[in-house]
Amino acid sequence: MGRAPEFTLYGDDSCVMDAEFLHLELLGSRSRRFGWEIADHCHRGLFQLLCLLDGEVKARIDDREYRLSGPAAICLPPGTVHGYSFVEEAQGFVLTAAERLLTRGPDQAGALLRPLLRTPRLLDLRRDWPARERIESLFGQLLAELCWPQRGQDLMVGWLLKAILLMLARLIDEPDGAGAAQAAERELLARFHALLEERYREHWDIPRYADALCVAASRLNRACLKLSRKTAFAVTQERLMLEARRMLAYSAWPISRVAYDLGFNDPAYFCRRFKRQIGLSPSEFRARI
Template identity: 30%
Template structure:
């Protein structure tokens, strides 16, 4: 692998900018094809990762591997940095989601300094700035590994309900375009729809159907705002049996018809 070429997809984005096109871009359930680190420096809210909802506050570092469904609140007082590592990140990264509550001031400062250094070298035109970026990115990977090891004794293993919901959200992320309903997902997971919904409510306060609809409507909004695909093709690509059914579901979730949403964007 050409490590320096892989760095071209590395991005650091201010968290408020993630919601610049609408809060739905961060609050609705979705997944990235690359790993992401959210570092909150101010504010608080709730974040749902793999179907489990927790609160976050300042000095929380949240690592989300590729393909893991998530969404989080981002109010006007929330600030921080999102690191998108790209699909071919050369640095070893965690395989599981991590929610790290950084209590030591020096550890928070260390992360801030590392992120500042990455951003500075990425935007520089000085000799070897690519290698310097890679070196600081490696230090970010080390910081994550050490903080995860430090937090390990306090981490609680997920109970059976949370494990089931994590399996559901992983399957949902792969198959949400298929037209499957909650009963189909439950059958694939070997449980009843009632049990799946009960576990979802325990893990994140929402029924299984809400997670499914949230994921579908996020994708619909993304396609409406970022492509010129006709509404009927978007409906079909998301497994809806008709454009009329899709329009009713979209309007129920967003308060606007697909056409009105596209026009407003």
């Protein structure tokens, strides 16, 4: 096993590849079953949103740990390794949706939602109680629609889902205003991240990524610097080392096998790169877990 366990829904063996997949449940319905402890796992191709309305949670996201008190929201892009330790009887909602369900279509809503899909987000809803009340109401309406479908269910579910996510997207501080140029940069960065997910093990250089995206390498680099505050090359290396940390943490593979799986021909070179970027050698990193 080279990676964290993968589930469609935590604890279920079924695998769902439906581009329309959407599931919403009360937080306690699954967490209570597992003693309020959700072990580290991930969801491939599925976005997950935890809305904690009341209670506390210790959230483990990749190799970092956070403590949150409700009301709060945790947005997890597909493939993010995460686990939770809740105080008993914590309350809220857990929404799981196919990534393609959220990103299809070139409409403005899609562009506004992309910040939620790029990187894990922890949002404190205590600072905006009107938004918190609206989000809770929308979750309740969405749950009712899914439990008791009526005419036009697909449309209603789509509208409610987008409304919830747009309310959360408003809470994210994006640099500069939202104009046509910035929207184009966000679109480019989203396409870059999607392509990177497919190709990071192949160690493409930035000109090759730029060619595949039909833009100049300088434009790709500017978009990364403006929106991610990192160079395009740094983004690729960060993604590669994130997967390296996941594999070192969740597998017993020898370091050499981890290196080969990540596309390195020389394990010693992988170890040097890892230490330069993370500050620890792979063996030191694994020993601290």
